[in-house]
Amino acid sequence: PQVIRREDYQAPAWLVPDIALEFALGLELTHVTARLSVRRNAEGNGGATLRLNGDQITPLAVRVDGAAVNDWRLDGPDLLLPLTGDAHEVEIETQVNPAANSQLMGLYASHGMLCTQCEAEGFRRITFFPDRPDVLSTYRVRMSGDKATFPVLLSNGNCEAQGEGADGTHWAEWHDPWPKPCYLFALVAGDLVANHDTFTTMSGRKVDLNIWVRKGDEARTSHAMDSLKASMKWDEEAFGREYDLDLFNIVAVSDFNMGAMENKGLNVFNTRYVLADPETATDADYDAIEGVIGHEYFHNWSGNRVTCRDWFQLSLKEGFTVLRDQLFSADMGSPAVKRIEDVRVLRSAQYPEDSGPLAHPIRPDSYQEISNFYTATVYNKGAEVIRMMRTMAGPERFRAGTDLYFDRHDGEAATCEDFVNAIEEGAGLDLAQFRLWYAQAGTPQVSASAGHAGDSVTLKLTQTVPATPGQPAKQPMPIPLKLALFDRETGQHNGEELIILDKAEQTFTFKGYLRPPVLSINRGFSAPVAIDFERPVEDLVFLAANDDDPFARYEAMQSLIVRHLIAGVGGSLGERQRQADRAAIAQAFEAVLADESLDDLMRGELMILPAEGYLAEQFLVADPTAIHAEREALKAWLGRELKDRLTQLHDRVSAVPYSRDAAARGARKLKMQALIYLAAGAPEDAKRRAIAQYRQADNMTDRQGAVMVLAGLDGPERREALADFHDRYSGNALVLDKWFSLQAGSLHPDVLDHVRALAEHSDFTMSNPNRVRALYMALAMNAQAFHAASGEGYRMIGDLIRKLDPINPQTAARFVPSLGRWRRIEPRRAALMRAELERIAAEPSLSRDVLEQVTKSLD
Ligand code: B3K
Ligand code: ZN
Numbered sequence: 001p002q003v004i005r006r007e008d009y010q011a012p013a014w015l016v017p018d019i020a021l022e023f024a025l026g027l028e029l030t031h032v033t034a035r036l037s038v039r040r041n042a043e044g045n046g047g048a049t050l051r052l053n054g055d056q057i058t059p060l061a062v063r064v065d066g067a068a069v070n071d072w073r074l075d076g077p078d079l080l081l082p083l084t085g086d087a088h089e090v091e092i093e094t095q096v097n098p099a100a101n102s103q104l105m106g107l108y109a110s111h112g113m114l115c116t117q118c119e120a121e122g123f124r125r126i127t128f129f130p131d132r133p134d135v136l137s138t139y140r141v142r143m144s145g146d147k148a149t150f151p152v153l154l155s156n157g158n159c160e161a162q163g164e165g166a167d168g169t170h171w172a173e174w175h176d177p178w179p180k181p182c183y184l185f186a187l188v189a190g191d192l193v194a195n196h197d198t199f200t201t202m203s204g205r206k207v208d209l210n211i212w213v214r215k216g217d218e219a220r221t222s223h224a225m226d227s228l229k230a231s232m233k234w235d236e237e238a239f240g241r242e243y244d245l246d247l248f249n250i251v252a253v254s255d256f257n258m259g260a261m262e263n264k265g266l267n268v269f270n271t272r273y274v275l276a277d278p279e280t281a282t283d284a285d286y287d288a289i290e291g292v293i294g295h296e297y298f299h300n301w302s303g304n305r306v307t308c309r310d311w312f313q314l315s316l317k318e319g320f321t322v323l324r325d326q327l328f329s330a331d332m333g334s335p336a337v338k339r340i341e342d343v344r345v346l347r348s349a350q351y352p353e354d355s356g357p358l359a360h361p362i363r364p365d366s367y368q369e370i371s372n373f374y375t376a377t378v379y380n381k382g383a384e385v386i387r388m389m390r391t392m393a394g395p396e397r398f399r400a401g402t403d404l405y406f407d408r409h410d411g412e413a414a415t416c417e418d419f420v421n422a423i424e425e426g427a428g429l430d431l432a433q434f435r436l437w438y439a440q441a442g443t444p445q446v447s448a449s450a451g452h453a454g455d456s457v458t459l460k461l462t463q464t465v466p467a468t469p470g471q472p473a474k475q476p477m478p479i480p481l482k483l484a485l486f487d488r489e490t491g492q493h494n495g496e497e498l499i500i501l502d503k504a505e506q507t508f509t510f511k512g513y514l515r516p517p518v519l520s521i522n523r524g525f526s527a528p529v530a531i532d533f534e535r536p537v538e539d540l541v542f543l544a545a546n547d548d549d550p551f552a553r554y555e556a557m558q559s560l561i562v563r564h565l566i567a568g569v570g571g572s573l574g575e576r577q578r579q580a581d582r583a584a585i586a587q588a589f590e591a592v593l594a595d596e597s598l599d600d601l602m603r604g605e606l607m608i609l610p611a612e613g614y615l616a617e618q619f620l621v622a623d624p625t626a627i628h629a630e631r632e633a634l635k636a637w638l639g640r641e642l643k644d645r646l647t648q649l650h651d652r653v654s655a656v657p658y659s660r661d662a663a664a665r666g667a668r669k670l671k672m673q674a675l676i677y678l679a680a681g682a683p684e685d686a687k688r689r690a691i692a693q694y695r696q697a698d699n700m701t702d703r704q705g706a707v708m709v710l711a712g713l714d715g716p717e718r719r720e721a722l723a724d725f726h727d728r729y730s731g732n733a734l735v736l737d738k739w740f741s742l743q744a745g746s747l748h749p750d751v752l753d754h755v756r757a758l759a760e761h762s763d764f765t766m767s768n769p770n771r772v773r774a775l776y777m778a779l780a781m782n783a784q785a786f787h788a789a790s791g792e793g794y795r796m797i798g799d800l801i802r803k804l805d806p807i808n809p810q811t812a813a814r815f816v817p818s819l820g821r822w823r824r825i826e827p828r829r830a831a832l833m834r835a836e837l838e839r840i841a842a843e844p845s846l847s848r849d850v851l852e853q854v855t856k857s858l859d
Contacts, residue, residue: 001851005366006312012135013046014038014083017179019137021127025145025153025189027109031095034127036137040086050090052079052128055106055121059128063091079128092128101125102767102807110255111214112149113190115268117261120311120370123182133308134413136179143187144171150189152212154249156180156264176264178244179411181307186263188212188251195221199229201243202236211274212251220275223286224250227293234294234328239402241301250274250293254733257769257810258374259292262299269296272734272770278658278699280735283665285700290332295325301406309413311370315362315438316416318374319382323390326383334662336550337601343525343551346384348611350376351443351530355617356821357857359441359468363416368852371810377441384528385437389420391498391526392480393427401426433502436477441468444479446501448533452516457485459519462505463529469859478502482526484549485510485517491546496523518542520556523549530617537584544588545595554606557588561634562610566618568630585634586641593645600653600666607673609635612783616824623826624787632680632747639681650674650689658699672705679709679747687713694721704738712747736763737774744778744785751785752792766804769811776800780818787825791832794819798836801850802843809847816840816850820857834858 016036024031038050054077062072062081065088072081081090101108106125107116116126124131141155147170153162157176164170194210195218201207209228211221228250235241250267252274260269273292276285302324303317330338353359353376360373362382367373390398404426405419416438424431444465451458461481465474479501484493499508518539522531543556564581567573573581592598592606609631616622639646649670656667671693678686686709694706703725710721722743729735740763743754758764758775765771776797780786786793797815804812822833840846841854 001368003366009310011044012041012130013044014050015041016135016137020140023143025143028097028099030098032127033093036090038088038090048083050081050083053124053131054079054128055124057094060093065089094127104257110253115188115253116186118185119183129182131182133181136181138179139176141174144169145189152192154188154266156266158247180264184264186266193218195225197225199232207243208247210249217275220277223276224274224289224293227290231294231297255768260296262296262303264304267296280700282701282704291325291329294328295321298324306409307413309415312364313415315378315382316419318379320386322379322383323386334601337605339551340554340605346380348613350380351617352613353377354443361439361441363438369848371849372852388480389423393429397427434478440465440474442466444529446529446531450519455512455514457510457513459508461501476504479527479529482523484520488518520547520552523552525551541584545591557606558610560585565630569626600670604669604673621826624783628783636680639677643682646674646678668701675709683713691717708742711742737770740774741778744775745782755779766807794833794836798839801840805847805850809849813849813853816853
């Protein structure tokens with residue numbers, strides 16, 4: 001397989017300042033004429049040949065400066081065209097079949113509409129073009145098609161003309177004044193209706209906003225619209241970024257490979273990040289919509305106005321934009337809860353990536369298929385790395401840095417190095433050593449130990465960055481750690497400090513402490529590192545009750561639980577210790593339940609047990625079933641021990657009427673948590689409560705929560721609830737996705753049988769990525785089912801990958817990492833996982849996507 005390397009970057013030989021595209025639209029046949037004005041790049045050192053990328057397309061005609069030519073040739077999928085001068089007009093005709101495009105890359109059909117997805121390399125499936133992000137062009141797009149089939153015709157920028165054609169056709173002409181790389185091109189044609197609104201920018205530009213959906217879905221777009229307007233306002237205030245066109249369109253499509261896409265002026269969204277009403281969307285869905293709408297909107301600056309030079313720089317736009325959407329969501333809701341959620345995602349999705357066979361730095365050095373690098377590392381760790389710069393500089397100086405970055409690179413295709421330089425200069429930071437965070441993969445491990453003598457506290461810290469594939473030896477990195485030293489008696493500290501650990505080993509001294517204080521470290525999760533701090537349980541109990549940093553408080557509770565569960569799984573937990581630990585954990589829970597200073601959203605957060613994936617990370621070689629059992633046992637014990645408190649809690653919050661305010665959302669979150677513990681500790685009681693909650697539910701959060709609990713328990717109520725849920729929402733694809741997920745992710749012992757039956761269900765289809773993920777991602781993340789001793793869970797995911805790969809390689813490849821973690825799993829299961837990977841590898845014609853992931857996982 002061909003390996004693309006970062007160090008091999010070369011400036012493009014030819015530039016394409018302008019492109020005019022003409023589409024004769026049809027669901028089964030779309031004819032494309034592309035007129036490229038090409039100019040030899042003074043900075044490039046290519047020859048006289050113009051290389052245009054293609055993918056599963058053939059040229060119908062090639063013209064240079066108006067005359068047909070035939071001295072072009074194909075080099076694999078690419079078209080090579082010899083040119084004599086320095087500037088030409090190249091015209092190429094191609095045709096595609098959107099209905100047959102099951103990969104959902106390029107131009108494809110979905111429910112009778114046409115839409116595009118070009119990032120990263122989908123444009124080359126539409127026409128021949130230098131498909132690389134450092135070739136920026138101004139686009140003129142003319143499209144025509146049957147008016148009844150495609151009443152709405154959209155592309156980037158502004159619609160400059162439209163009219164009627166012959167035989168019931170019509171046409172529209174769009175022009176985008178902002179030069180952009182082809183991955184930001186978009187076209188949509190279909191029978192859509194819009195929720196229309198306007199937003200006036202800080203300089204007084206009135207922007208028309210449209211959210212386009214299929215008929216009948218309009219009523220569920222108001223939250224998305226509110227989120228869009230809030231994003232536009234927030235970016236002006238928080239980053240000084242203003243919208244730059246008179247029109248902003250969002251289109252919702254139900255067949256989509258990922259969440260959404262930031263095409264200039266025409267964002268295309270997965271319906272699941274647009275449509276919401278209380279009856280069909282959970283509170284988590286509402287939050288996700290706000291976050292994704294924000295994320296795509298923020299890309300207008302971090303990604304579109306300043307784009308990436310090459311795909312190795314992906315984190316330049318993604319890491320930064322994730323940070324921006326995190327800060328936005330924090331400002332819209334609870335910053336404390338948002339921070340905890342972000343860290344939970346990082347730990348359960350990114351840490352395993354960083355410690356597995358697919359580990360890569362946030363700026364990778366090589367790839368075979370770029371689609372495989374839209375990862376939690378590039379996105380979420382990328383955001384953490386930029387957040388550290390912000391922490392070190394402080395928000396104001398960081399803002400000066402981002403201002404400089406946008407200013408300096410507006411209209412350019414930039415690199416991560418450009419970003420770091422701008423922050424360094426604008427914020428006044430020395431980031432020389434910090435650049436290692438872009439280059440080194442692996443989660444740094446920090447060990448801490450504290451001593452006390454006289455009035456001084458000494459904190460000894462060591463760091464190691466683990467070896468990762470291709471990177472056997474690492475250098476120490478600067479790790480910014482926020483900390484506070486609490487007096488045990490007063491429960492107070494003298495202010496938060498920021499220390500930078502930038503050596504392999506370092507000691508920090510703090511004076512003025514007559515009593516040994518309790519140390520709160522990595523507050524706010526100031527660095528994405530794992531901290532190993534041996535300390536007495538009392539200190540954790542103290543912090544869990546007293547820490548004024550909400551993240552640190554959560555962290556103390558988590559540590560208390562993590563260390564107990566690890567000892568339990570490792571078999572090193574004596575009965576006395578088990579009782580003592582449990583008592584401490586129950587005490588911490590009681591404190592959380594009783595603490596009047598906490599709001600319910602935060603209270604609910606503090607009650608969530610550490611995820612199994614994160615627990616597995618604590619072991620060199622994990623036994624997922626043992627981890628699952630130990631965690632369930634603690635849950636059941638807490639459910640029994642705190643039964644009265646939990647039933648009181650469930651009663652209290654069940655009385656809170658539905659609204660979207662924080663108090664009511666907090667109530668619903670606690671309702672869920674209370675039911676989860678009761679289901680484990682007092683199943684009969686929980687069943688009754690869940691049934692009542694299901695019947696009374698006037699919103700999806702409560703209804704889904706009740707079904708989730710019932711789906712894990714046995715008995716006729718389970719069947720009844722699932723059947724009712726299915727029938728009630730049979731016309732709503734997004735809710736049916738939940739119906740699949742709830743069963744595949746349930747605690748029921750027969751999940752594998754359920755999944756097997758669901759795969760045959762008439763509502764299941766391999767052609768819709770949401771549906772595939774709903775069933776199979778839920779299974780892959782359900783430890784007890786996926787890791788069933790028989791290996792059947794592995795087999796089902798392996799079969800899925802083999803079956804899905806020819807249909808949709810990008811989505812198929814997303815399932816490989818679950819099997820790829822075999823090295824970190826106990827040997828018997830590891831062998832079964834490996835065998836499954838080998839069975840996939842033996843397939844005769846794997847996609848580049850799956851092949852890369854599988855071979856790297858077997859290496
Ligand atoms: N930039 C797109 C992701 C495209 C993924 C292509 N495989 C969405 C986003 O991050 O905003
Ligand atoms: Zn993004």
